Amino acid sequence: MARKVITEITCDACKKKGSGDVPATVELTIGEDAYDLCEEHGERFRVMLGEALGGPTNTALSA
């Protein structure tokens, strides 16, 4: 018998902001902390971290 488990991953930043459950497409992991983010928040944090760290070292990964 096949069993299908559907796990809904939602954006942590949207939830904190009070925007409800927005599907997450980006996973951000720093050390032992992991965050799930929607496309918009993922991009925002990606830019923030890129600026904080002096720019991306491998832009090919964003393709």
Ligand SMILES: [Zn+2]
């Ligand atoms: Zn979000």
